[in-house]
Amino acid sequence: xxxxxxxxxxxxxxxxxxxxxxxxxxxxxxxxxxxxxxxxxxxxxxxxxxxxxxxxxxxxxxxxxxxxxxxxxxxxxxxxxxxxxxxxxxxxxxxxxxxxxxxxxxxxxxxxxxxxxxxxxxxxxxxxxxxxxxxxxxxxxxxxxxxxxxxxxxxxxxxxxxxxxxxxxxxxxxxxxxxxxxxxxxxxxxxxxxxxxxxxxxxxxxxxxxxxxxxxxxxxxxxxxxxxxxxxxxxxxxxxxxxxxxxxxxxxxxxxxxxxxxxxxxxxxxxxxxxxxxxxxxxxxxxxxxxxxxxxxxxxxxxxxxxxxxxxxxxx
Amino acid sequence: xxxxxxxxxxxxxxxxxxxxxxxxxxxxxxxxxxxxxxxxxxxxxxxxxxxxxxxxxxxxxxxxxxxxxxxxxxxxxxxxxxxxxxxxxxxxxxxxxxxxxxxxxxxxxxxxxxxxxxxxxxxxxxxxxxxxxxxxxxxxxxxxxxxxxxxxxxxxxxxxxxxxxxxxxxxxxxxxxxxxxxxxxxxxxxxxxxxxxxxxxxxxxxxxxxxxxxxxxxxxxxxxxxxxxxxxxxxxxxxxxxxxxxxxxxxxxxxxxxxxxxxxxxxxxxxxxxxxxxxxxxxxxxxxxxxxxxxxxxxxxxxxxxxxxxxxxxxxxxxxxxxxxxxxxxxxxxxxxxxxxxxxxxxxxxxxxxxxxxxxxxxxxxxxxxxxxxxxxxxxxxxxxxxxxxxxxxxxxxxxxxxxxxxxxxxxxxxxxxxxxxxxxxxxxxxxxxxxxxxxxxxxxxxxxx
Numbered sequence: 001x002x003x004x005x006x007x008x009x010x011x012x013x014x015x016x017x018x019x020x021x022x023x024x025x026x027x028x029x030x031x032x033x034x035x036x037x038x039x040x041x042x043x044x045x046x047x048x049x050x051x052x053x054x055x056x057x058x059x060x061x062x063x064x065x066x067x068x069x070x071x072x073x074x075x076x077x078x079x080x081x082x083x084x085x086x087x088x089x090x091x092x093x094x095x096x097x098x099x100x101x102x103x104x105x106x107x108x109x110x111x112x113x114x115x116x117x118x119x120x121x122x123x124x125x126x127x128x129x130x131x132x133x134x135x136x137x138x139x140x141x142x143x144x145x146x147x148x149x150x151x152x153x154x155x156x157x158x159x160x161x162x163x164x165x166x167x168x169x170x171x172x173x174x175x176x177x178x179x180x181x182x183x184x185x186x187x188x189x190x191x192x193x194x195x196x197x198x199x200x201x202x203x204x205x206x207x208x209x210x211x212x213x214x215x216x217x218x219x220x221x222x223x224x225x226x227x228x229x230x231x232x233x234x235x236x237x238x239x240x241x242x243x244x245x246x247x248x249x250x251x252x253x254x255x256x257x258x259x260x261x262x263x264x265x266x267x268x269x270x271x272x273x274x275x276x277x278x279x280x281x282x283x284x285x286x287x288x289x290x291x292x293x294x295x296x297x298x299x300x301x302x303x304x305x306x307x308x309x310x311x312x313x314x315x316x
Numbered sequence: 317x318x319x320x321x322x323x324x325x326x327x328x329x330x331x332x333x334x335x336x337x338x339x340x341x342x343x344x345x346x347x348x349x350x351x352x353x354x355x356x357x358x359x360x361x362x363x364x365x366x367x368x369x370x371x372x373x374x375x376x377x378x379x380x381x382x383x384x385x386x387x388x389x390x391x392x393x394x395x396x397x398x399x400x401x402x403x404x405x406x407x408x409x410x411x412x413x414x415x416x417x418x419x420x421x422x423x424x425x426x427x428x429x430x431x432x433x434x435x436x437x438x439x440x441x442x443x444x445x446x447x448x449x450x451x452x453x454x455x456x457x458x459x460x461x462x463x464x465x466x467x468x469x470x471x472x473x474x475x476x477x478x479x480x481x482x483x484x485x486x487x488x489x490x491x492x493x494x495x496x497x498x499x500x501x502x503x504x505x506x507x508x509x510x511x512x513x514x515x516x517x518x519x520x521x522x523x524x525x526x527x528x529x530x531x532x533x534x535x536x537x538x539x540x541x542x543x544x545x546x547x548x549x550x551x552x553x554x555x556x557x558x559x560x561x562x563x564x565x566x567x568x569x570x571x572x573x574x575x576x577x578x579x580x581x582x583x584x585x586x587x588x589x590x591x592x593x594x595x596x597x598x599x600x601x602x603x604x605x606x607x608x609x610x611x612x613x614x615x616x617x618x619x620x621x622x623x624x625x626x627x628x629x630x631x632x633x634x635x636x637x638x639x640x641x642x643x644x645x646x647x648x649x650x651x652x653x654x655x656x657x658x659x660x661x662x663x664x665x666x667x668x669x670x671x672x673x674x675x676x677x678x679x680x681x682x683x684x685x686x687x688x689x690x691x692x693x694x695x696x697x698x699x700x701x702x703x704x705x706x707x708x709x710x711x712x713x714x715x716x717x718x719x720x721x722x723x724x725x726x727x728x729x730x731x732x733x734x735x736x737x738x739x740x741x742x743x744x745x746x747x748x749x750x751x752x753x754x755x756x757x758x759x760x761x762x763x764x765x766x
Contacts, residue, residue, distance in 0.1 A: 058398045059425040059636075143570035144508060158507075161566025166741050260741055261734070275394045276726045277760075278423060 052284035062281060069285035079286065081261060082269040085170065089265070090237035092174045097181045097233055098226065104181075105188035119189065123182035134246030137176040138163065148175070163247070169262035173244055177237075184229050191225035192218065223309040231301055238294055241267045266290060356384040357643045360400070361392030361411035367663040368678065375659060376650040383643045392416075401425050401635065408638040409647060414450035414461060414631045415729070418538055418721030421458040422764060426633040429457045432645035442654065446627040446718040447681035453538065453721040459631035460648045461681030465595050466625040466712055467524060468705075470602075473610040475501065475511070475590045483612040486591055489528075489621040491554050495561060501590040502562045509563040509571045512583075515592035516555035519736035523719055524593070524626040525551035528618040533732065534757075538722030539765055541757035543732050543750045552746040556739055565740045580605045596679055596709045603674045603702050613705035615712045627716035629681055657685035661693055674699065676706050679713065686713065727760035 015023070027034075052069055054062035073079050108118055128136075140147050141162035149159025162172035195218060203213045219226075245268050248259040267290070274283035364370050364387060377385060392412040400406045410426070420426045429451075433440060440448065440457065447461035471483050479500050486497065494514065502513030516525065523533050531547035534540065542548065559568045575583045578601055583589040585606040593616050602611055615623035632648045634641055650656055657680050665675040674697040680686055690710060696703040722728055735753035738744040744752070 057423050058402050059420075059423045138573070142573055143566045145570065145574055161564075161570070164566040164569055164741055166743055259733075259737060261738065261743070262741075272730070275398060276730075277724075278398070278419070 048284040048287060051281050052288050054281045056281040056284075057278040058280050059278070065281070069282045070289075072282065073285050073289060078264070078269060079266075082264045082266045085262065085264055086238055086240065086266040088170055089173060089177075089240060090234060092170065093177050093237045094230065094233045096174065097178065097184055098229060100178065101181045101184035101229070102188050102226075104185045105192055108185065108189050109192045119186065122185050126180045126182040128180070130242035131246045131250075133176065133179055134243040134250070137172070137179070137243070138247050141172045141175070164260065166260060166262040169260050173240075173247075173263065176243060176247075177240075184233065187225050187229055188222065191222040195221040220310045224311050227301070227305045227309045231298055234297060234301070235294055238290065238297075239267055240265050241271070244268060245271070354382050355640045355643055356386060357409070357640050357647060358386045358388065358407040359409040359411065359647075360388050360397060360407040361390070362387055362409075363389040363391070367667050368660045371660040371663040372651050372656045375656045376647050379650055380643065380646055383640075383647075385647070401637070404637065406635040406637050408634065408640050408644040410633050410635060411462075411630055412459075412633060414447065414459065414629055414721075415719060415725050417451050417459045417631055417633060418453050418723055419725045419764075420633065421453045421456075421721065422723035425636055426458055427636055427638065427641065429460060429634070429645075432634065432641070432648065433457060435642070436645050436649040438649050442682050442684040443652075444627065444681050444683050444713065444716065446716040447629060447631075449536075449720050450628070450718045451631050451721060453723070458721070459633045460652050461629060461631045462652060463629040464679050464681045464686075464713060464716070465597065465628050466679065466709065466716055467521065467593050467595055467616055468625065468709055468712060469591060469593050469614045469616050470584065470598065471591050471612040471614065472584055472587060472589065473612050475587055477610075479590075483614065486614070487617075487621075488591075489617045489619050491529075491550075491619060494554065495557060498558050498561055504563050507563065507567075509567045511587065512562060512568070512571065512589040513591065514558050515572065515589060516558045517593050518552070518555040518559075518740075519733045521593055521626065522548075522552060522555065522732065522736055524616060524624065525555055527626070527717055528616070528624055530619070534720060534722060534728060536720055538720040538725070539761055541728060541731070541754055541761060543735070543757055544747075544754040549746050549750055552736060552739060552750065556746065559740065565742070569740075577601060578605075582606060584609045584611060599676050599702065599705050599709065603676050603697070603699075607674070607699060607702070609701075611701050611705065613708045615708060615715070623712050623715045625712040625716045627713075627718045631681075652680075652682055652685075654682060654685040654688055657682055658688050658693065661685075661689040665693055674702060676702060677710070679709065683713070686710070722761065722764075724757075724760040724764035727764075728757045731757035731760065 051062060053064060053066060055065045055068070056062035104122060108115055108122070111118055125133075141149075143149060143159065143161045143164070146159070146162070148162070152159040160168040162168050162175075199217045199221065200213055203217050208216065244263055244265055248263040249268060249272075266286070270283050270286040270290070273279045273286065362369070364373060373385070373387070377383075388407065392410065397406070397410060397412075406425075412420075417426070421428075429438075432438065438460070443461050444464055447464055448457070451457055451459035451461055469486075469488060471486055473483055476483060476486065481497075481500070487493065498513040500513070501511075502509070503511035518525070526533050526545075526548045529547040529551045531542065531545045531551070533542055533545075533548055535542065559565050562568050571588075575588065577583070577598055582601065582605055584602055599613065602609060616625055618624045632651065634644045634648070638644055657678065661678040664678060668675040675694065676697070677694050678686075678689055680689075694706070696706075719725075731753040732750070734756075735744075735749035738749045739746050743749075
């Protein structure tokens with residue numbers, strides 16, 4: 001006679017009192033973040049979604065206008081220009097930061113006892129306030145007396161007008177952005193140090209050269225970190241604000257001087273619409289469009305990561 | 317929509333895209349609707365940075381000892397102000413640039429001063445017309461003006477002498493001769509600019525160049541843009557040529573960016589610039605840091621040679637929803653009254669004397685106060701150059717004009733600033749740039765008028 005042993009379905013398994021108690025504690029510890037998320041993120045996001053369908057100047061009650069803000073946004077050349085600038089910056093900044101950071105991390109890994117010192121040195125610029133970085137680079141990028149053009153002059157190169165020539169404004173901003181690549185360097189260094197030595201030894205035994213070891217051992221093993229920094233840097237680039245705002249739009253004094261179309265980033269334009277022109281409904285629509293763009297780009301990156309990223313414990 | 321939702325929504329925009337900064341509330345413990353001289357009174361945008369501010373605030377505290385005055389120090393910040401307004405907890409008083417008054421008045425975030433003026437018996441006739449224009453929208457006064465900043469032309473006579481010219485020969489009314497004069501004064505060696513001849517100070521002074529050419533960039537009621545007027549185009553073309561003739565805007569700006577107008581190595585002392593229009597405050601700095609400089613100050617002039625200046629400054633507004641409007645009104649009256657200004661100027665003169673520095677006057681939006689200060693307090697320094705400069709600055713106050721209050725002032729400014737910047741960057745010609753600016757400004761003004 002066959003006997004059947006019924007096992008409870010995994011979802012219906014009754015939890016032990018200990019598990020329930022642990023779950024309660026877990027929720028208790030999570031509560032501050034959950035409450036913070038609901039109050040400071042989810043709530044405002046939902047409210048701003050509603051506002052994006054209204055005409056709202058912060059002072060008077062919002063008036064429902066349907067999709068007008070989105071239509072206006074699509075037709076606004078300044079939105080298109082600022083979005084184009086932002087995407088251009090992201091396309092330049094992200095690969096550069098990743099490549100240079102990886103190079104620096106590889107060099108740092110080779111440094112022996114002084115590694116701690118150099119790690120600190122590379123990370124220190126990250127601690128510089130963003131406003132100070134903006135001001136600093138305005139001086140460094142000065143056409144006639146800036147350190148960068150003076151350096152180029154030593155090689156007989158006449159440096160460009162970094163802050164006024166529309167062609168060179170964005171490269172100047174990208175140059176500035178490299179100032180704070182220390183975080184990415186540290187992440188890569190940690191990842192490099194976690195690559196098992198026996199993989200390199202095995203590669204050596206197989207006759208792999210330096211490039212082959214890098215290509216077939218290092219890169220796959222740190223691909224998780226590369227992917228993480230790709231996403232984080234992309235999101236940060238699309239939200240670029242403080243340094244550029246300080247350089248070109250920062251205060252009444254600088255607003256009364258020169259600012260360039262080429263330095264108009266999406267979030268800067270959004271900020272101006274919201275707080276200088278009091279178009280909060282329009283700015284809300286801009287914020288949601290940016291949110292969707294970032295979401296889309298991130299989803300594409302995640303999809304691609306399935307093919308290229310190796311996570312420890314996976315059967316790849 | 318509830319107030320809570322609106323506040324939440326305001327935070328949401330920045331949550332999505334930028335890190336939001338916290339708002340600032342007015343005093344929560346205000347005694348609402350108290351009479352003059354009672355309860356809490358909160359301000360935003362004002363600082364107690366010098367004796368001009370502290371003396372006047374002390375005067376108010378002495379006159380109204382029962383008012384609990386809370387000054388949140390710092391420059392005016394739109395984001396901070398709007399957060400406070402959206403939260404329903406605005407400060408009673410805000411100290412802001414006069415050019416912002418029209419926009420906030422149109423939106424209803426600040427109160428008309430009609431009752432305040434009547435209640436406190438404030439004599440509006442004592443304020444300069446240009447300052448009053450900037451705080452008046454549709455015939456209603458929305459703010460009380462404070463300082464009056466004017467623009468004059470500074471000349472370095474030592475450099476003029478090197479060029480075998482006198483100050484009288486620098487004639488800014490003769491636009492056709494400006495390029496030749498500029499070429500004679502500027503120093504460009506090997507493609508490197510080492511001395512500016514004439515700095516037209518554009519974009520910021522374009523309205524003054526346009527006015528000198530007989531054009532207003534915006535209508536007197538602040539509702540119609542006039543940016544594509546051929547006279548404005550000509551003014552911009554003239555200013556841009558002065559810059560491009562000095563090595564191009566890139567070099568010009570980078571050289572000008574190295575100037576320190578507040579120190580002993582200011583461009584006057586270091587012979588980096590010959591002729592430039594600028595606000596009157598530089599005279600104070602020059603008197604303090606470069607008393608031996610060969611400085612000559614002349615009025616800016618229109619094309620007929622008649623003195624002309626652009627006036628600007630700050631103003632006090634009472635917010636809609638202010639919890640103590642009566643005390644706010646009393647405060648504004650005291651801060652801008654003739655006697656208070658005089659006391660502040662006296663404190664400044666004494667401070668300067670103690671520091672061994674000359675007192676070059678205080679220039680306010682209150683014409684009566686200025687008269688009293690200069691008639692009863694001001695003493696010529698004995699340095700003829702600076703004494704003549706003071707006389708010039710005083711004389712041009714009467715020739716001042718101001719950009720009028722506009723319901724879309726910020727957008728209007730952005731339209732023409734962007735146009736000038738595009739021309740300076742070589743992206744557009746003046747006519748095309750200003751035509752585009754006219755369209756952008758008109759769209760913004762029309763929308764604001766609805």
